[in-house]
Amino acid sequence: MRISSFFYTIGQGIKNLGRNKWYTLASIATIGACLFLFGLFYSIITNFEYIVKTAEEGVSVTVFFNEGVSEEQMLAVKSDLEKRTEVKEIVYVSADDAWEEFKGEYLGEYSDGFTENPLADSANLQIYLNDVSMQPALVTYAESIDVVRKVNRSEVTADTLSGLNKLMAYVSAGIIIILLLVSIFLISNTVTMGIAVRKDEINIMKYIGATDFFVRAPFVVEGIIIGIIGSLIPLVIIYYIYRSAITYVATKFTMLSSLLNFLPVDKIYSNLIPISLAIGIGIGFFGSFITVRRHLHV
Amino acid sequence: MEKGFRKKKSGRQIPEDEVITLEHVTKSYSSGAPALKDVSLHVKKGEFVFIVGDSGSGKSTLIKLLLRELVPTSGEITVLGYNLNRIKHSRIPKFRRKLGIVFQDFRLLKDRNVYENVAFAQRIVQTPTREIKRNVPSILATVNLAGKYKNKINQLSGGEQQRVALARALINKPTILLADEPTGNLDPNNSWEIMNLMEKINENGTTVIVVTHNREIVNAMKKRVITMKKGVIIEDEEEGTYIDED
Ligand SMILES: Nc1ncnc2c1ncn2[C@@H]1O[C@H](COP(=O)(O)OP(=O)(O)O)[C@@H](O)[C@H]1O
Ligand SMILES: [Mg+2]
Numbered sequence: 001m002r003i004s005s006f007f008y009t010i011g012q013g014i015k016n017l018g019r020n021k022w023y024t025l026a027s028i029a030t031i032g033a034c035l036f037l038f039g040l041f042y043s044i045i046t047n048f049e050y051i052v053k054t055a056e057e058g059v060s061v062t063v064f065f066n067e068g069v070s071e072e073q074m075l076a077v078k079s080d081l082e083k084r085t086e087v088k089e090i091v092y093v094s095a096d097d098a099w100e101e102f103k104g105e106y107l108g109e110y111s112d113g114f115t116e117n118p119l120a121d122s123a124n125l126q127i128y129l130n131d132v133s134m135q136p137a138l139v140t141y142a143e144s145i146d147v148v149r150k151v152n153r154s155e156v157t158a159d160t161l162s163g164l165n166k167l168m169a170y171v172s173a174g175i176i177i178i179l180l181l182v183s184i185f186l187i188s189n190t191v192t193m194g195i196a197v198r199k200d201e202i203n204i205m206k207y208i209g210a211t212d213f214f215v216r217a218p219f220v221v222e223g224i225i226i227g228i229i230g231s232l233i234p235l236v237i238i239y240y241i242y243r244s245a246i247t248y249v250a251t252k253f254t255m256l257s258s259l260l261n262f263l264p265v266d267k268i269y270s271n272l273i274p275i276s277l278a279i280g281i282g283i284g285f286f287g288s289f290i291t292v293r294r295h296l297h298v
Numbered sequence: 299m300e301k302g303f304r305k306k307k308s309g310r311q312i313p314e315d316e317v318i319t320l321e322h323v324t325k326s327y328s329s330g331a332p333a334l335k336d337v338s339l340h341v342k343k344g345e346f347v348f349i350v351g352d353s354g355s356g357k358s359t360l361i362k363l364l365l366r367e368l369v370p371t372s373g374e375i376t377v378l379g380y381n382l383n384r385i386k387h388s389r390i391p392k393f394r395r396k397l398g399i400v401f402q403d404f405r406l407l408k409d410r411n412v413y414e415n416v417a418f419a420q421r422i423v424q425t426p427t428r429e430i431k432r433n434v435p436s437i438l439a440t441v442n443l444a445g446k447y448k449n450k451i452n453q454l455s456g457g458e459q460q461r462v463a464l465a466r467a468l469i470n471k472p473t474i475l476l477a478d479e480p481t482g483n484l485d486p487n488n489s490w491e492i493m494n495l496m497e498k499i500n501e502n503g504t505t506v507i508v509v510t511h512n513r514e515i516v517n518a519m520k521k522r523v524i525t526m527k528k529g530v531i532i533e534d535e536e537e538g539t540y541i542d543e544d
Contacts, residue, residue: 002424002426004424008421008427200405201407209392209395209422210391212388
């Protein structure tokens, strides 16, 4: 392609945007609306996953030992358990550690009266998991070790979290399918509108002897520009919504904000920007590509 | 192979100066009787040919076959050495660049001005901008529109719009000009202006095929006249006349 033809093509693509204002606006609005919903949804899901993950990290299984079990034996159990894949981390809490913690938390200045450690048997292993759904298997295994006296688990929390995770997976799949159907419907309408607007021009071009590539190129340029604008607008809007939402929750529900940890906006955007642009440009590209394709065989 | 002849698969060889060849061409649309029935036609380079006939007699179908918008149901069409039965989709643009096409309804880009409409044809064949800037004013002068190059299409009369369409058809220097009722929407003065321009173009060597209903012009211009009726050529005369229907 000649340089002048290249610039002509780009120029025509840009001019087409103005020539068919309503088509352009409808297309940008369609892509923008889909990506707005996608972006909102993505922010919510990512935060939810983050919150669940943080909560999961707090879930632990505690293993207590029989009386008289030595520290070496306990550490042997620890290294044995560490070999299991679902185990993320094991913290050994000696009896002294446990007592110090207890004192600090509940007794404060009244602890001076104790000369011996009243929690001599409370040395334990705190096991943190990669995957909360594996908790029952781990508990069964730990209970079967002969030096183990008791295994404490946070059954409720673990079940709730893995349940929530599953629910979230279903909900996200459902919403993605609905979004996809809505955007396909809207875009096919805009494309049909585009066909009506372009039909004559494409026919004239073909009569004059335009190659398929030359017919298609300005429309594809136009589609890509629409895609870029259509993805940037919702990104900007969501950016401000997200920031004010975080600030709002942090100031109005201080109790909640200590419980829920929201991701900072740039964490979300480092993924959301490329994903949105890719979807927007993809829709713009294929939308115009397919529209013109149907009219090339004149 | 004899000199001056193009090889053909079967039957008659096509003489080198023959630009349009139809051999036993039939074209049927999905419904009804065929629009063209067993039509054979030969046009030499540099000829000026009128095609006349009732409406529905198959004139537009013939034009569409010539520019490869349609393919024949049977029979062979060769235009400028291209076998239109077998031409590949990717070769059609190159073929069409040798044709200039004018329609009754002008088919201009209404959102662009006169200059842009004519330059459009050169953009499509990727003429350098520098040359386009030289060619467009010159062709607009030929069709007597030099002063109106900045006008929007809807600011022009029908006759002026058809002259823009003619300029667009001519700017890429076609070997054949195909016109389907170019004066169908025009008054007698504008019709004469268009026909005179086409005659001038023909005198410069371009083969011209014009479908028309304009009896007065056909009879005055004394060109070859092909008369069609119900999909068949019923008359083909040098210096012919518009045959009256009884
Ligand atoms: N696209 C089409 N589909 C079906 N029939 C058609 C189509 N175009 C033309 N015809 C029919 O073919 C015949 C010839 O039409 P046409 O070539 O347009 O005639 P003319 O240009 O001489 O008026 C007519 O009977 C017309 O109804
Ligand atoms: Mg017709």
